[in-house]
Amino acid sequence: AQRVTQPEKLLSVFKGAPVELKCNYSYSGSPELFWYVQYSRQRLQLLLRHISRESIKGFTADLNKGETSFHLKKPFAQEEDSAMYYCALSNRQGGSEKLVFGKGTKLTVNP
């Protein structure tokens, strides 16, 4: 079964410290993986997709097929990074694709 695991429910770091939010997946095929973020009182929005291999707001994520991981990293966390982060897998079903979300990690960046 397709599954996304985010092992940390809560993560707290200090401003300027590196941060890594973990995501592991199980999928039989070539996965399409995403990170979505929800800031306080804002809508859920796309942060990164693995296929574009870009850096957004200083965050990067590399797909590691050997370890079935897609961890999100930022070298120097900022207070405005505090938010709920969801890792998601795009799963093909019936000719359409659907997103399967992990349970999310709430990141708090302390001053």
Add this chain to the structure above:
Amino acid sequence: DTEVTQTPKHLVMGMTNKKSLKCEQHMGHRAMYWYKQKAKKPPELMFVYSYEKLSINESVPSRFSPECPNSSLLNLHLHALQPEDSALYLCASSLKASEGQPQHFGDGTRLSIL
């Protein structure tokens, strides 16, 4: 217009009422989605529409009835809901329902069933 707009923002209804949630986008997206999100949980997919046709129904109870009247609109008709249906209902859209397209989410409708 680069947003997904959902109305109403809040809805309180009794178990015998009939109401509808509305979702609109004008980004030319041809895939639209309904999700249910309970507090402190991730969104759970309910329905996927691709080119105005229902392509995925995640075994959602029939008291939820989706409708896609055109490529810009998505409705969710509600009837005889249960208290456990209280949740945030999110609408999303993407360019297509394929090829790993990112989804754009609305703010949601917060539904309370009395």
